[in-house]
Amino acid sequence: MNIVLLGSGNVATNLALALKAAGENIVQVFSPNLENAKAIAKNVGSKSINSFSEIDRTADLYIVSVKDDAIAGVAKNLKGVDGLIVHTSGTTDINILSSEVKHAGVFYPLQTFSKSRIVDFKTIPLCLEASDHHQLDILTRVAEKLSDKVYVVNGDKRKVLHLAAVFACNFANHLYALSHQILTKNDLNFDLIKPLITETADKVLFDYPENVQTGPAIRRDESTINKHLAMLSDLPELQEIYQTLSNSIKLVHK
């Protein structure tokens, strides 16, 4: 299948490598920043472009993997194209494309991506949506080459998945960052806490997180909670997070 990839961020970078490894033909990588497009294109034997006028309008699949507020602008430049055009956003409606182009779809990989870390797509849930059954078949065939976990998910459910992902991933990762900040400030090595981070995540593969909750808040250990709040007296933002999350733990575990 001939694919045009539009975007050069974390998702586009990982997706390009996975598509290439699955034997797909990425004919072009588009980015307003040509250097970014080149960085991906050179790894997948593709052409890099930075002008909409250069886009190959005969490809089978166009993957728009850009910031949410840039999707509509890209779609306008793909008007009249016969191929299937999909975005990779968890939170943007399919209509942003289908109001502009003939065949629209969504290809949302439920994972966190960084350019510096190439992930294995095989276990990533791929959430698909398309404007008609034929296009959904096309998209499903590509998705199944990449992952063993391909799901058809409507827009409302996809948005819920994305919201849940923000809690389980973006916010959890930020808590790791705050933990790192606390340790560094006290000349303690972040490596010390890594086995704890790993075990905490591994636990939820075997039991629901609310069943394995530990710590001062669930024990109603107010003495420890107050000691911790005092230790954070010069970091009021962390104090607020500590208070908010401790209260939430108490509320869930009444």
Add this chain to the structure above:
Amino acid sequence: MNIVLLGSGNVATNLALALKAAGENIVQVFSPNLENAKAIAKNVGSKSINSFSEIDRTADLYIVSVKDDAIAGVAKNLKGVDGLIVHTSGTTDINILSSEVKHAGVFYPLQTFSKSRIVDFKTIPLCLEASDHHQLDILTRVAEKLSDKVYVVNGDKRKVLHLAAVFACNFANHLYALSHQILTKNDLNFDLIKPLITETADKVLFDYPENVQTGPAIRRDESTINKHLAMLSDLPELQEIYQTLSNSIKLVHK
């Protein structure tokens, strides 16, 4: 070495099995609730007791693994004992013991424990403290049988580790629970999000968490943030957490 274990919670349960596997002799397991003591004792070939008067006062090591506010009460009942008495708390001072008993120490395993999931102690950082060098030697020898990561850590540093652990583990796990709540409320399976939880935790083994932060807040994607807040309109506690953590991400990634 003859050991008396006082406590029957998550830490005591995991510690008993690790000590037994390391060839140590747990002579008694004490708990005010005899059934809880029995549940541990039967797995490590030990006697279970529920009265302080029954405690063997000739053991080499007494491990007090109870709630923080119960440590002092246990220590009072160990007055006059010659063996080393340690607690396993991340947040309680060694003085709570050393003011009561001859030889005091701290044996703090930096990990999250549940009775339902037995962890491998080999990779758990064990943070030790003792009232004198001789006792520290004794404690170190036991600890090194259990784990490859044994550290001498003073009380102030230990308390910082515990605070950092609350962020990286207790709060992160609670975010998994809130994610589970959001999914369940919308008839979506928690399994869908497990690869994301695993990858988020694995990432910090290779790069600092602030370097791999993703999501709407770091992208300043206010449109998505507002959509998410609207989706949480019937869950004001989750709205507050979303707002607080998003603001903190923006503050850290200025």
